[in-house]
Amino acid sequence: xxxxxxFQSPLKPINIPPSSTKKAPIFRxxxxxxxxxxxxxxxxxxxxxxxxxxxxxxxxxxxDFLGAAVDGLGDFVSVSLDTSVRPGHxxxxxxxxxxxxxxxxxxxxxxxxxxxAMKMLNIRSFGISLKLEKGLPLGSGLGSSAASxxxxxxxxxxxxxxxxxxxxxxxxxxxxxxxxxxxxADNIAPAVMGGFVLIKSYEPLELKPLIFPNNQELxxxxxxxxxxxxxxxxxxxxxxxxxxxQHVWNCSQAGALVASVLEGxxxxxxxxxxxxxxxxxxRAPLIPGMEGVKKAAIETGAFGCxxxxxxxxxxxxxxxxxxxxxxxxxxxxxxxxxGNLRSVSMVKRLDRVGAxxxxxxxx
Amino acid sequence: xxxxxxFQSPLKPINIPPSSTKKAPIFRxxxxxxxxxxxxxxxxxxxxxxxxxxxxxxxxxxxDFLGAAVDGLGDFVSVSLDTSVRPGHxxxxxxxxxxxxxxxxxxxxxxxxxxxAMKMLNIRSFGISLKLEKGLPLGSGLGSSAASxxxxxxxxxxxxxxxxxxxxxxxxxxxxxxxxxxxxADNIAPAVMGGFVLIKSYEPLELKPLIFPNNQELxxxxxxxxxxxxxxxxxxxxxxxxxxxQHVWNCSQAGALVASVLEGxxxxxxxxxxxxxxxxxxRAPLIPGMEGVKKAAIETGAFGCxxxxxxxxxxxxxxxxxxxxxxxxxxxxxxxxxGNLRSVSMVKRLDRVGAxxxxxxxx
Numbered sequence: 001x002x003x004x005x006x007f008q009s010p011l012k013p014i015n016i017p018p019s020s021t022k023k024a025p026i027f028r029x030x031x032x033x034x035x036x037x038x039x040x041x042x043x044x045x046x047x048x049x050x051x052x053x054x055x056x057x058x059x060x061x062x063x064d065f066l067g068a069a070v071d072g073l074g075d076f077v078s079v080s081l082d083t084s085v086r087p088g089h090x091x092x093x094x095x096x097x098x099x100x101x102x103x104x105x106x107x108x109x110x111x112x113x114x115x116x117a118m119k120m121l122n123i124r125s126f127g128i129s130l131k132l133e134k135g136l137p138l139g140s141g142l143g144s145s146a147a148s149x150x151x152x153x154x155x156x157x158x159x160x161x162x163x164x165x166x167x168x169x170x171x172x173x174x175x176x177x178x179x180x181x182x183x184x185a186d187n188i189a190p191a192v193m194g195g196f197v198l199i200k201s202y203e204p205l206e207l208k209p210l211i212f213p214n215n216q217e218l219x220x221x222x223x224x225x226x227x228x229x230x231x232x233x234x235x236x237x238x239x240x241x242x243x244x245x246q247h248v249w250n251c252s253q254a255g256a257l258v259a260s261v262l263e264g265x266x267x268x269x270x271x272x273x274x275x276x277x278x279x280x281x282x283r284a285p286l287i288p289g290m291e292g293v294k295k296a297a298i299e300t301g302a303f304g305c306x307x308x309x310x311x312x313x314x315x316x317x318x319x320x321x322x323x324x325x326x327x328x329x330x331x332x333x334x335x336x337x338x339g340n341l342r343s344v345s346m347v348k349r350l351d352r353v354g355a356x357x358x359x360x361x362x363x
Numbered sequence: 364x365x366x367x368x369x370f371q372s373p374l375k376p377i378n379i380p381p382s383s384t385k386k387a388p389i390f391r392x393x394x395x396x397x398x399x400x401x402x403x404x405x406x407x408x409x410x411x412x413x414x415x416x417x418x419x420x421x422x423x424x425x426x427d428f429l430g431a432a433v434d435g436l437g438d439f440v441s442v443s444l445d446t447s448v449r450p451g452h453x454x455x456x457x458x459x460x461x462x463x464x465x466x467x468x469x470x471x472x473x474x475x476x477x478x479x480a481m482k483m484l485n486i487r488s489f490g491i492s493l494k495l496e497k498g499l500p501l502g503s504g505l506g507s508s509a510a511s512x513x514x515x516x517x518x519x520x521x522x523x524x525x526x527x528x529x530x531x532x533x534x535x536x537x538x539x540x541x542x543x544x545x546x547x548a549d550n551i552a553p554a555v556m557g558g559f560v561l562i563k564s565y566e567p568l569e570l571k572p573l574i575f576p577n578n579q580e581l582x583x584x585x586x587x588x589x590x591x592x593x594x595x596x597x598x599x600x601x602x603x604x605x606x607x608x609q610h611v612w613n614c615s616q617a618g619a620l621v622a623s624v625l626e627g628x629x630x631x632x633x634x635x636x637x638x639x640x641x642x643x644x645x646r647a648p649l650i651p652g653m654e655g656v657k658k659a660a661i662e663t664g665a666f667g668c669x670x671x672x673x674x675x676x677x678x679x680x681x682x683x684x685x686x687x688x689x690x691x692x693x694x695x696x697x698x699x700x701x702g703n704l705r706s707v708s709m710v711k712r713l714d715r716v717g718a719x720x721x722x723x724x725x726x
Binding site: 210240256257 | 426427428564573610626
C-alpha cells in the first residue's frame, strides 16, 4: 500500500476536465432504493478518474436537511483494476493534498465509500487500487469528507459500467459520512447529485433535488479562515430544545429558502439563508470574527451570509462574480480585524452536475 | 342599525358570480406597505358586493406561516354609501348565515376590517352600511373570520376606486384577526390573495405567494364534524419547547411542502402535509375521531391529511374530484365510527384568485 503525500494548497481553484459524454451517469433520479446488483458486472475500464464538488450544508434555516454543490472546487479519485489487490478489496495507493488522512481504506472517506460501492455492485473477482487527490481542506465546513466519498463511489461505479443510481451512490457515501462525521446526507447528496438537494427523510432515504433555474446566476462567496472549528463545541452549542416562536420562524424561513431556490430568486435566497435564529446565533460566537464577517458581507451588498456546514468557512451569496470578489475581500478584512484570523476567499458558481467521470481508460 | 338573521346552511356550496373585469383589483403584488392614502378618494360606486374564500391554514408542517384559499366557499360582503351613517363610520345593516355575530362593527370581523380600510383610505366624508352574508360556519378551522374581514376590506376598497394594494388589505384584515383570533396572517393573506401564501415575517409583514402551476389540479377534501374545537385547549396543547430532531424534521417537511406547491406535485404536497410531528400529534387527540379520519383518508387514496387551521375540520388532498368525493365519504364514516361525530364533506379546488368584487352599482 504505497502512500505519497503531495501537498496541495487548500482551496486552490481546480480546472475540471469536461465530463465524458459517453458514460455520463444519470444522477438526477429521485431516490427509490432498488436492491443492489446480484450479478457481478464486468469492468468497462481499466481505470477511471472522477471528481466530486465541495458542498455547502445547512444554509441557515436549512440546518441538517439542505445542501448545495459548489462548482470548481472538490476532490478527485482515480481507481484502477489491480491484480495485486485481493479480489473484492480496495487498496489506497496514493493520497495527495492532505497529510492527515489514513491510507487504510477502512478509515478513509474515499476508501469506505469505494468498499460500499464495491459491495453494492457485488464485485468479488476484481481488486482495485485508489488514488485520492484532495482539493478541499479538511474540517473547513465545505464537505471535504463527502467530496472524497462521492468521488470514490462514482469512480468505482463507472469502472464497472455505472450500474448504480444516484440513490445508491449516496447510500455508499452515507456509510462513509456516518463513520466520519455523522449520518447526515446534506453534504453527500449534493456532492453526488449537484445543485441543491433537500433531505426529506432517512428511513427510507428520500431526497428532493431543488432545481435552481438555468437562466439565473448564483455565486457563493466562500471565506475560509485559518481556524479549526471546535467540532465538539459546535455540536454541543446546538440547543436541545427550541421555543415555538423560533421554530415557526425558522420553518417559515426554510420554506422561503426553498421557494427562492426554485424561483431563482438570489436576493430571497440570501435573505432566508441569513435568517437562522436557532443554530447560527449559537455557533457564530465560536468562530472568531464570524458576526463581523457576516455584517461586512451584507453591508458590501451580499444578499445573505451564514456559516457553511459547521464552519469555520463563512458563505455569502450574490448574483454577480465581480461583486462577489469585492464582498469576499471585505469578509477577509473582517476576519482579520474582528477575529484576528487570516482567511482566503473564493467566488464560485453553483455546481449543477455533481460527482462525475472526468477521465477513463477502456480495457 | 338593522339586524336580520337569515339562516344559511353551513358549508352550503356557493355559486360565485364572475368577478367584474373592469375593476379587478390587483392582489398579486408583494407586500411593501406604502403609506396610507392622504387625499380622500371619491366613491366610484354607490354599492358593491365582494366575496372572499375560505382558507386552510397551518397545512401540517406549515404551522402558523402557510395557508391556502379554497374555491367556491366563503363569505360575501356588500357595502353601500349611506347618508344615514355618520361620515367616516360603518354600520352593519344585516348579517345572514350566522346568529352568533355582533352587529356592532367594533366587534365584528367584517366591521373591524371595513373600518380599518376606511381609515387607510382616509374616508371622512362618507358613511357606509355593510351587509355580511356568512357562507362559512364559525370556528370550523376554515378561516371564517378572515373571509369576512377580507371581503369587507375589499368591498370598501372597491367602493372608493381600489386605491389600496393587497398588502394594505391584508393589514386591514389583520387588525380584525388580531382582535378575534390572534395576530396571524396565514388565513387573511390567502383569503385576500388567493392560492398559497407563505408568511415570511410580521415586522415588517412580508408575504410570499407560492404559485401552484395552472396546469395541475388540486382538490381539498374538507370534512367538518359537528364539534366545537376547544380553542383554549387547542392552543394550550402546543408544546412550548421542541426537540431539535422534531424541529429539523418539520423544517424539512415544510421545505418539501413549499417545493411541492411550486412544482404542482400533489402527491408530494400531501405527503408533506401529513408529516407534522409537532402540532398535529398534540391537537388531533382533542378532536374525537381525527386520527381515524386521517387513516381512512390515506387508506382510501388521499395523498395526505391533517387538521385545517385549529380544527375541527379535517383536510385531505387529492388530484381528482371524483376520488375526492369517495375519500370524503370514508372520512365522514370514520368521524362517526371513531369519534361518534356527524360531519359533512366537500371537495373543493384551490382558489387562485382570492377576495374579489362580484357586483357593483356605479354612481
